[in-house]
Amino acid sequence: MKKALSAAGLGAINGPQHLIELAGKNGFEAVETSGSALLKIADEQGVETIDTWLREAGVTISTFGLAVEWRQTDEKFSEGLADLVRQAQLAKRLGVRNFCTYVLPATDMNASQFMAKAISRLRLCAQVLKNEGIQLGLEFVGPHHLRTMWKHPFIWTMEQMLDMVDAIDEPNVGLLLDGFHWYTTGATSEDIKRAGVDRIVHVHINDARNVPVEEVLDNDRLSPGEGVIDLTTFLQTLKDIGYEGAVAQEILTKEPPTEKPEVLAEKAKNAYEKIYATLS
Amino acid sequence: MKKALSAAGLGAINGPQHLIELAGKNGFEAVETSGSALLKIADEQGVETIDTWLREAGVTISTFGLAVEWRQTDEKFSEGLADLVRQAQLAKRLGVRNFCTYVLPATDMNASQFMAKAISRLRLCAQVLKNEGIQLGLEFVGPHHLRTMWKHPFIWTMEQMLDMVDAIDEPNVGLLLDGFHWYTTGATSEDIKRAGVDRIVHVHINDARNVPVEEVLDNDRLSPGEGVIDLTTFLQTLKDIGYEGAVAQEILTKEPPTEKPEVLAEKAKNAYEKIYATLS
Amino acid sequence: MKKALSAAGLGAINGPQHLIELAGKNGFEAVETSGSALLKIADEQGVETIDTWLREAGVTISTFGLAVEWRQTDEKFSEGLADLVRQAQLAKRLGVRNFCTYVLPATDMNASQFMAKAISRLRLCAQVLKNEGIQLGLEFVGPHHLRTMWKHPFIWTMEQMLDMVDAIDEPNVGLLLDGFHWYTTGATSEDIKRAGVDRIVHVHINDARNVPVEEVLDNDRLSPGEGVIDLTTFLQTLKDIGYEGAVAQEILTKEPPTEKPEVLAEKAKNAYEKIYATLS
């Protein structure tokens, strides 16, 4: 399982190059970053610029965020497609393994119609990515407060997301499994085993405060190891079923951290080393 | 547009043979009936028995009801599949054009998860039917009282159903368009044109009482021409866009009608003649 | 059935604007033209320029050629995709109904592997077009000399192409039916009926010399009515099954015609009037 860094939790990161350098300096093997930003860089400076950053840092890119707007109108969705095609081509060129997006647990739209729309749109994204040999990871989002933040309940459990993945019905679609949502939905080691390694595209870790699980807030996360999530069980199960992809830190907080990115990246390094040391 | 009869509204119909005979005697070109019942007859008496009924009555079968249980558990759904395969083969043999099912406008399940499940299951039904050259028609159900009869809203408009059809994403899936649901959802001639002839698999007609549309009850329908639905506009639009399939009478009532099927079928004949005479 | 013009057979046509004007002046309702060319014009001059041409001529665009390279390497195919997305968006904006491409009857590749590749690639094109409500038409190519022009036989009959369409398995894919290939494959009125109106996306007409059908050359076509193809039966059958799309003239010749486009367009006008007058 590859240690990976995202910008979330590192404070004032100054673009992808900065993230890649910090990852390399702190023993991370991969980063999760913005395909839009990298496409702009590739267009302006040439893709070789990015190659150089990655090579010098000894880092790969595991994941791009899915930049297409699949949650609003048909028109908005269509507008982003040409760019998605170009990002997918860049991703293939750079060896990026997957694009990921999250699915909120409630919606103001008619929930069933929105599911039908989401399935059609994410299927087309998956088809475009499949053509470049890239996977699409869908993240279920568990915190209780979000389940009632919009008018109608949508989906938030791993099982529900797997039903959505089944309905999309493309070979390259699976889960982005975030330990925070695993925890806030009361999921277990068994749920991960039941999903199976073939359906896990990408993994996030971070931690949750020691409050009743119903009160855990999505944007109030802790660094891995500072909270109550049993990340050893989480990662050990992933390892046991043969997961070999990236495990990226993603720490969402109300206020950006005030420490320097260099300090925060070293903190991440130490947190990962500590947790990985508990795995057999 | 082929005049067609279903058993709904004909009272004490004594099986498919009876329906076929009444259709033939009253100038109907087609019937909508039960594939399960006909499969049983074909198994026990040979398919030639059904051939004879149809030939002697000068009638075809346009539609079988989709007998698979796609609304409950995965297990229940699977149980019906082998029979669906056999019914589809019988349907091909008999020249049946489509299988149809209705989709209720509310559900006790999580609506979005149920949509994902429904899409996966109905897709498999469509795939099985496609192999025999048969279409699948999905009926949206409009009456207001049904929209709140179960815990969560599902879908009830033509546009929502077309989104569901798109998400199923098989070439042989389209609408069963029932004039009653067209009326109770406030749909127009324009909606039919926008859907387009390629997406209309089967059509139902009947009529609605002269009460506020919000109070129209699903199981309190009238014979075509006895109520307030503008069936001339409905059918003229279908004719104008080139619909050439069946238009079946389906009259759902609280109590079965007390008149004899022979009388009710003749009444249907007269109702159809009267409405068809208004079409240009 | 909409009378339509393509540039093929009109000599020195000076771009899409010229084609659109000639179509309008000669009673054609639609044109088949290059999406690549129109995308360039839209990018440089604004889509309103094209709107004006169409409005002033009283003409629509029925068809764009599929500009993606789906016959070579995976890389070549991918390169054209972002442009396809943009052409599809332009097509939707302009009311274009379909994109079409032809499939040669022989190949230097392993024929079965090329079929698998073609299915995967054309499916992705269809998926992109479907998102904009546009169809994909595939043209089978009949002339005998082409069937052995490359190492391995591919497909050339209507039935074979429908098998390919089935294998692509998207709701918006069907036939481009060219009277020349209908003739050179010995197809009949029955074959058109069997295909059915739902599977015919676009139609071409032109004519063939009075030589044994095995000797008819693909690039030696005549104007409609000048040769031996029974275009009355061809078009009458299409009309009878309810085809309401475009019927575009496409005359491929060894040497470009020497007459002026204005003369050739008027000739086309007269040819169409003569044939359409034979239809009931």
Add this chain to the structure above:
Amino acid sequence: MKKALSAAGLGAINGPQHLIELAGKNGFEAVETSGSALLKIADEQGVETIDTWLREAGVTISTFGLAVEWRQTDEKFSEGLADLVRQAQLAKRLGVRNFCTYVLPATDMNASQFMAKAISRLRLCAQVLKNEGIQLGLEFVGPHHLRTMWKHPFIWTMEQMLDMVDAIDEPNVGLLLDGFHWYTTGATSEDIKRAGVDRIVHVHINDARNVPVEEVLDNDRLSPGEGVIDLTTFLQTLKDIGYEGAVAQEILTKEPPTEKPEVLAEKAKNAYEKIYATLS
């Protein structure tokens, strides 16, 4: 990687029960057997009979042969579907992981049309199996003499089969990788790595005579370890990429072996132990 036995190479095996017993007695964890035969047994004696055999032998069933006739007419194919549905349900009940079929490297049909047909038919099989959580494995067949045994070349390499799998485009379809075909197509360790563990459904081993590879005959196989195939590299690569499915012995010979099944099963045991001992 689970050691598995098929009946091929064990001589006069007396039905599935016999195979299961021999597997258990000789340290095999799984068997590959006939779904048709087991469905008949389940229908006649109850599925619990099979449960008992498996439990007492300490063996699972990894694989059923795909019993549907997908290589002939549409009618023949349809005939087998209802049974496939029932076999898939039995397979789920028994914990069977996949159904497999082989694809011959030449055909008397038009090769590209047959590919289109095969894709449509195998896709429907995959869809039925997917509904029960079961995979479909497709075996490419390498021996040179078979490539010209029928009129037109079809596909025979791993890469070609993966193109076919892509065109089928269902999440549960992948390769049955047989060491014999790996050897006779000149495939390497790299090819296995490029395919990736997600696309390998089932594995066969056996061995080839020490003759030029062009002269190796499909039905003249040796026991694993008796020939020239580098099974250590083959299996080590599979192990390295994380393959954890079954590795079944399948020895096709011109004449059935004359030794007793008990002797042959023990021979298989020893062969497997010897090869597995070479793996790191």
